[in-house]
Amino acid sequence: MNYNSILEGKHIVLGITGGIAAYKSAALCRLMVKAGAQVQVIMTPNAREFITPVTLSTLSGRPVITEFFTANTGQWNSHVDLGLWADAMVIAPATASTIAKMATGVADNMLVTSYLSTRAPVFIAPAMDLDMMAHPTTVRNLSLLRSYGNHIIEAATGELASHLTGKGRMEEPERIVKVLEEYFGTGRELAGKRVLITAGPTVEKLDPVRYLSNFSSGKMGFALAAQCAARGANVTLVAGPVSLSTPAGQIERVNVTSALEMHDAVTARAARADVVILCAAVADYRAEQTASSKIKRDGNVLTLTLVPNPDIAAAVGRDKRDGQLIVGFALETDNGLENARAKMVRKKLDMIVLNSAREPNAGFQADNNTITIIDSDGTVTPYDNKPKTDVAADIVDHIVSLMHNS
Numbered sequence: 001m002n003y004n005s006i007l008e009g010k011h012i013v014l015g016i017t018g019g020i021a022a023y024k025s026a027a028l029c030r031l032m033v034k035a036g037a038q039v040q041v042i043m044t045p046n047a048r049e050f051i052t053p054v055t056l057s058t059l060s061g062r063p064v065i066t067e068f069f070t071a072n073t074g075q076w077n078s079h080v081d082l083g084l085w086a087d088a089m090v091i092a093p094a095t096a097s098t099i100a101k102m103a104t105g106v107a108d109n110m111l112v113t114s115y116l117s118t119r120a121p122v123f124i125a126p127a128m129d130l131d132m133m134a135h136p137t138t139v140r141n142l143s144l145l146r147s148y149g150n151h152i153i154e155a156a157t158g159e160l161a162s163h164l165t166g167k168g169r170m171e172e173p174e175r176i177v178k179v180l181e182e183y184f185g186t187g188r189e190l191a192g193k194r195v196l197i198t199a200g201p202t203v204e205k206l207d208p209v210r211y212l213s214n215f216s217s218g219k220m221g222f223a224l225a226a227q228c229a230a231r232g233a234n235v236t237l238v239a240g241p242v243s244l245s246t247p248a249g250q251i252e253r254v255n256v257t258s259a260l261e262m263h264d265a266v267t268a269r270a271a272r273a274d275v276v277i278l279c280a281a282v283a284d285y286r287a288e289q290t291a292s293s294k295i296k297r298d299g300n301v302l303t304l305t306l307v308p309n310p311d312i313a314a315a316v317g318r319d320k321r322d323g324q325l326i327v328g329f330a331l332e333t334d335n336g337l338e339n340a341r342a343k344m345v346r347k348k349l350d351m352i353v354l355n356s357a358r359e360p361n362a363g364f365q366a367d368n369n370t371i372t373i374i375d376s377d378g379t380v381t382p383y384d385n386k387p388k389t390d391v392a393a394d395i396v397d398h399i400v401s402l403m404h405n406s
């Protein structure tokens, strides 16, 4: 792919806030302009203490906007127009304070009003001291911004302006440009492809008020649906009971409750799918009989008879058609690689994503995940712990590379 021209003609609003890393924004602006983008810089009032608007207006070839009104002409700078003009908004560096304002809608400067007005994708590159970065307030604000669909370009670890060493350095300008190029360049990789995804837990009723289930939140499957839709796929998301809203894009959501319902929903649709991603945590067993009335306590030992649920992944694998790609997940506590490989073979999958239930900050409920991808040819690719949105991008990158190689 020719990345040189991906940003050609793109309208980018570059928001700069008041942090030491603002000096890197000059290089970022220059790289964006060099890549052919039209860059409109917005600086917060504090940013001007760190880098001069003259530098940025010279590099971008446009007057820098800071205030709602240009003092000497009285001209109103319309945040609405800017928001609509933008193909992307990049906030680099993003201080803890701007991140908090964005997360809560405190629109007291041009940067945050433009953020609230834009319909374009927003990329946020935080930069701050390590303790501010790790503070639960910042973590929560970033997680909120991420949940609204913003792209967080994680801060790097290294020496900080305070001379402390830790996480908080703004990502390098070259890397930020690369993220934009990947975003715009990969936009249509799955265009015309149908992707079927299962997500969340299943719930197996015992009686009118009780059920068997698991702790799956559905976050990984929903992040995959968002990622596939963002790359142009036509997505069908078969979701167990979760409290997540359907991501934006071409996504048809089919809500199911039990493994049997999920099985029927998937098998009815699998033949038409180019890619099937089985991310759901399907209950392996259900009660042989669902009581029609509440099971009463009589003081004795209660024995439930459980019968196996159908293996949805194995059913899809069995009926796999030529050119179809089937991706499974394996959540393991022990002997991860070995068990995952065995599942891939047993279910006739093309690749399997292993995540360990023992890994910190990963797995069910967590916002992050640590995965290892295993291909049917035995290739093992481990990844770092990262937000599930970024994990989804890694998985879809891998799927796309397999599709190109097949």
Ligand code: CTP
Pocket (backbone or CB within 6 Å): 198, 259, 278, 279, 280, 281, 282, 283, 284, 309, 310, 311, 312, 313, 314, 327, 328, 329, 330, 331, 343, 347
């Ligand atoms: N899966 C499925 N239907 C099931 C069980 C699992 O589609 N009834 C899928 C999962 O979505 C996942 C893969 O199969 O992609 C592996 O699921 P996992 O629960 O790890 O494996 P199981 O086959 O259930 O094996 P075990 O519970 O013994 O680890």
